[in-house]
Amino acid sequence: MRVIVTGGGTGGHIYPALAIAKGLQSRFNNTEILYIGTNRGLEADIVPKANFPFKAITVAGFQRKLSPANLKVLWQAMQGYQEARAIIKEFKPDVVIGTGGYVCGPVVLAAARRGIPTLIHEQNALPGITNRILSRFVDQVTATFEDSLKYFPKKARVTVTGLPVRPEITQADRSTALQSLNLQQGPLTLLVFGGSRGARRINQAMIEVIREYANDPDIQILHATGQVGYQEFLDQVTRNGMNLDNYVNITIKPYLYNMHEALAAADLVVSRAGAATLAELTVLGLPSILIPYPYAAENHQEHNARALADRGAAILIRDAELTGVKLVQQLKELLDDKKRLQNMSVASKNLGRPEALNDIINCVERILPRRK
Numbered sequence: 399m400r401v402i403v404t405g406g407g408t409g410g411h412i413y414p415a416l417a418i419a420k421g422l423q424s425r426f427n428n429t430e431i432l433y434i435g436t437n438r439g440l441e442a443d444i445v446p447k448a449n450f451p452f453k454a455i456t457v458a459g460f461q462r463k464l465s466p467a468n469l470k471v472l473w474q475a476m477q478g479y480q481e482a483r484a485i486i487k488e489f490k491p492d493v494v495i496g497t498g499g500y501v502c503g504p505v506v507l508a509a510a511r512r513g514i515p516t517l518i519h520e521q522n523a524l525p526g527i528t529n530r531i532l533s534r535f536v537d538q539v540t541a542t543f544e545d546s547l548k549y550f551p552k553k554a555r556v557t558v559t560g561l562p563v564r565p566e567i568t569q570a571d572r573s574t575a576l577q578s579l580n581l582q583q584g585p586l587t588l589l590v591f592g593g594s595r596g597a598r599r600i601n602q603a604m605i606e607v608i609r610e611y612a613n614d615p616d617i618q619i620l621h622a623t624g625q626v627g628y629q630e631f632l633d634q635v636t637r638n639g640m641n642l643d644n645y646v647n648i649t650i651k652p653y654l655y656n657m658h659e660a661l662a663a664a665d666l667v668v669s670r671a672g673a674a675t676l677a678e679l680t681v682l683g684l685p686s687i688l689i690p691y692p693y694a695a696e697n698h699q700e701h702n703a704r705a706l707a708d709r710g711a712a713i714l715i716r717d718a719e720l721t722g723v724k725l726v727q728q729l730k731e732l733l734d735d736k737k738r739l740q741n742m743s744v745a746s747k748n749l750g751r752p753e754a755l756n757d758i759i760n761c762v763e764r765i766l767p768r769r770k
């Protein structure tokens with residue numbers, strides 16, 4: 399089978415696409431995948447590292463108000479559409495799958511217009527603009543949350559599946575992961591990251607956390623700052639009079655390409671509240687402190703985080719209330735109380751949807767033309 403997957407901009411769109419690609423490969427023998435993204439999105443870095451062939455097209459995001467810049471965007475959109483058509487014509491996919499982000503628009507639309515079966519996945523309760531438009535043209539919409547159903551047209555075929563996580567996320571083994579990450583087997587592991595692009599506010603708060611836990615024999619910290627904020631963070635640590643070379647229990651990375659290992663090693667996670675991250679935390683039953691990004695469309699990360707916090711799976715700290723001191727205080731409370739961590743872990747696992755990937759692959763199978 400030949401499959402085009404597309405989705406881009408941030409990790410939250412890319413990893414579900416990679417999960418579906420891998421799910422298809424394990425269900426169907428000889429599945430050939432082509433990933434279409436843009437050269438500017440994170441996908442241009444992540445997808446080749448995941449060993450999938452990658453092609454880029456031209457796309458740009460519309461500004462919400464009328465502006466001359468939108469004329470250029472319109473031109474680029476037409477160009478992107480032509481490029482997508484050409485790739486589809488050459489690759490001849492049996493099915494095209496989109497997971498959101500602007501790049502999905504021209505690719506999925508061009509496929510639908512050629513009569514190729516199409517499926518999209520929406521990660522958030524509040525669907526993105528591209529998926530809302532595409533839902534009118536595709537054969538199947540899959541969604542993470544019931545709540546998003548009302549945004550899709552009545553005639554669309556929508557199935558609530560949950561959000562698919564990469565198979566390696568559930569397969570990684572803690573002890574092997576700790577070894578591969580160069581971490582100790584004994585101490586509790588705190589994993590910190592701010593979504594796929596990093597979060598400056600979380601990085602700032604981490605200065606105090608590092609000061610508190612430096613060389614603590616019971617705790618080790620793995621912190622991904624985001625590519626853009628990495629150098630700034632290192633400078634900030636130095637300005638605060640600390641030298642990371644002296645702290646054996648603190649590991650700082652710009653980005654974790656091996657998140658499956660980082661999650662397998664973790665006992666507690668501090669992060670933003672993007673939908674893909676939360677699906678990963680809950681499928682593994684990980685307790686977390688969530689600091690939702692307050693500027694995500696209609697504050698949807700706070701809704702995401704509340705779903706976990708209200709059920710005892712996470713502690714929510716609002717971005718405006720986040721300080722280093724507050725984060726340290728919260729961490730101390732949790733890390734000193736193993737019973738509480740254990741209860742949060744059970745609550746988290748109860749929210750996980752381990753069957754999401756399989757359900758989506760079933761949906762793909764349903765829209766495939768009958769195979770000889």
Ligand SMILES: CC(=O)N[C@H]1[C@@H](OP(=O)(O)OP(=O)(O)OC[C@H]2O[C@@H](n3ccc(=O)[nH]c3=O)[C@H](O)[C@@H]2O)O[C@H](CO)[C@@H](O)[C@@H]1O
Binds near residue numbers: 411678693699
């Ligand atoms: C600011 C904003 O609007 N963010 C949105 C974006 O977030 P963002 O792209 O941050 O998405 P998520 O938090 O959902 O997912 C991040 C993904 O990146 C992975 N990861 C992250 C860091 C790292 O070092 N290595 C790594 O592999 C995580 O494991 C996860 O799979 O898309 C999500 C899904 O549409 C939305 O819910 C978020 O609200």
